[in-house]
Amino acid sequence: MSRLQTIIRSLKNGRRIIGPIASISVNNPHGIRSYSQMEVQKDAKLPVPLTISTQSEHENEDTKYEENIKNNILNHALDFVPKSGWSVESLSSGAKAAGYPTITHGLFPNGGGDLVHYFNIKCNEQLVEQMKTWPKMELKESTVPSQFIENAIMTRLLMIDPYKITWPKAMAIQTMPNNVSNCLATLLSLVDDICYHSGDRSVDFNWYTRRVGLAGIYKAAELFYLTDSTPNSGATRSFVASRIRDAQLIQAALNLNPVAAAPQTLTAAFTTAKNILGINTLK
Amino acid sequence: MLRRSFLQQVRCAHSTVTENSRPYWKKNPHLDTIIRVDHAGELGADRIYAGQMAVLGNTPEGPTIQHMWEQEKKHRAKFEALINEYRVRPTALTPIWNVAGFVLGAGTALLGKEAAMACTVAVETVIVDHYNDQLRTLMEDPNIDKDILETITKFRNEEQEHHDTGIDHGAEQAPFYKALTEVIKTGCKAAIAISKKV
Missing domain, CATH: 1.10.357 (Tetracycline Repressor; domain 2)
Structure with missing residues (x-):
């Protein structure tokens, strides 16, 4: 009786137990492949930082190279400013003078x-x-x-x-x-x-x-x-x-000592007040 | 984001950031923030001790405070030299820290010598933590500036001494010790956060 019950129960629960397992294998199509990938990654881990650093160095060199080109074009473009002003035309002429196609002015969005x-x-x-x-x-x-x-x-x-x-x-x-x-x-x-x-x-x-x-x-x-x-x-x-x-x-006025400047300030205020009241005797 | 990009542009446009002269901003982008906020902090500390000396100068605690004040003056002078050497923008709030520091020092000193020591303890706790954070930031950089690292380590140790001196002189017997130190600590942290930016 008890065995039967456990069998029935296991059948009932079977869906719950087997379901997730099935869903794992279904939802994870990489299954076995992921293992091999991980191993490859482990092997590849050592050179990874090296490649990153060389990449950033490459990027540095690239940006530097780009900067040099830009500065070269801009420098040549300055010669054309008196003629065509601070404009895209000057940039085009500058690019041409520097040996690049005139369309290179697109490097300068501003x-x-x-x-x-x-x-x-x-x-x-x-x-x-x-x-x-x-x-x-x-x-x-x-x-x-x-x-x-x-x-x-x-x-x-x-x-x-x-x-x-x-x-x-x-x-x-x-x-x-x-x-x-x-x-x-x-x-x-x-x-x-x-x-x-x-x-x-x-x-x-x-x-x-x-x-x-x-x-x-x-x-x-x-x-x-x-x-x-x-x-x-x-x-x-x-x-x-x-x-x-x-x-x-x-x-000098800001650094003036307020106490030392007090007589001057008072005199100025007094004169201003007299002027406003129209009783300035020096008129 | 906009502000950040603008600052970036200022740095790029700055003529000292050329290849040969001194590419210090490229070396460590935190360096100008660190020097600015530390200068502001030492300025504030200098003023706090000035305020305490104004009130407690003639008491038995006078020589102790005077000794700590002398050290803070040296710290301040060192950071002023660093500001000039690295051409860092000083904080725009120097007039405020000047007054606030003096008021804090004199105010706590008026509450008694224990309160003054509690103020010292609170300020130095925050500053030691702050220096430790900075040291961690600097250590992350592989090519750190040895001079700055040693300076900050030395100052950190001296601030720790001030903290211990404060405890030895009965800071914990101050009235409302907990509340007082918490308020001062919060104020110091806010000041540090502001001085980093402005």
Whole structure:
């Protein structure tokens, strides 16, 4: 009786027991093959990291190779900028001059934006190379190396000179949304380099104020330079010098001791109040 | 994501990232974050001890705090040198940490010397953990900068000494020791998280 019951039960449960087994073999068609694969993988495990590293090296070489081609094309394209502007046409002509088909301009999805970016980076690098050779000044806490900064800004501005006629277009290209980040990045690295090489070693909030102030001065000077027709850009030079003086004045005012400045501030406030009330005796 | 890609661009555009000069950002992308946050931390620690000295300078605890303060000043100077050497952007919140550190130090010192020591213990616990995390990150890199590794290890050990000094001087007898240390620890962790980015 009990045996019969167990047989019946086993038959009943059979579906449950056999079912999963069957489903395993059905759902896992790799079955036996997977074993052999695993063994192969075990054997292959040792060389795997090696192949990965060589692959990444290959990728590095590939990207480097691609970069070189791109820079070569961009460099040649700069020669065509005075004629055809910061445009895809310049890139095509540049590609042709570098010995590639004109269609290679497809490497630069941003078109003129990439060309302007390349030009900015190239100029920044040249400026850094030059600044390294300039004499270092003995710096005290309070003095601003205004001569150094003025020279740096003027040197950088004069690098635009060959492309001065087309530069307004380049500035417009830089303000397009997809180029803004590149433009800001090059501007920040420019002012950072100027500050560093002029001897700025601040580690507090001055780090930010100096760089932002310098970026403002540089951009203002760039705008001024576009309409400057004086020989040797003398007007731009004096413009830059006076902007640096302004910045120095602001810095001096910010560093002023509040207690020492109190009488001046009070007098100024008093005079202003008198002017507002119309009882200024000095009229 | 956008911000990240922008930072990447800034780094690529940066003229110091050329082949020969110093490809440090390629060497370890965490290095600028590490130097920035450590500088901010040592600045804060320096100000905390300044606040404690302002209140407890003339008490028997004065020389102990003075000794720890001197060490923190050295740490701060070292990280300021590193910021200049590696041209890392300092944190933008230096004015805030300046004030916050002093207020924290002076505030806890006003609660008594035990509370001041409890503050030291809380801050140093977080900082030791933080340095240990950084050491782990740096160790993962096969070609690590030995100088930075040794600097951080040395500073970690000194911070641990400060922590032990705090315990020895009765930090645990401070009023509301648990609550006080927990609040300060949370504050320090938040400050570290912010200084890494900003």
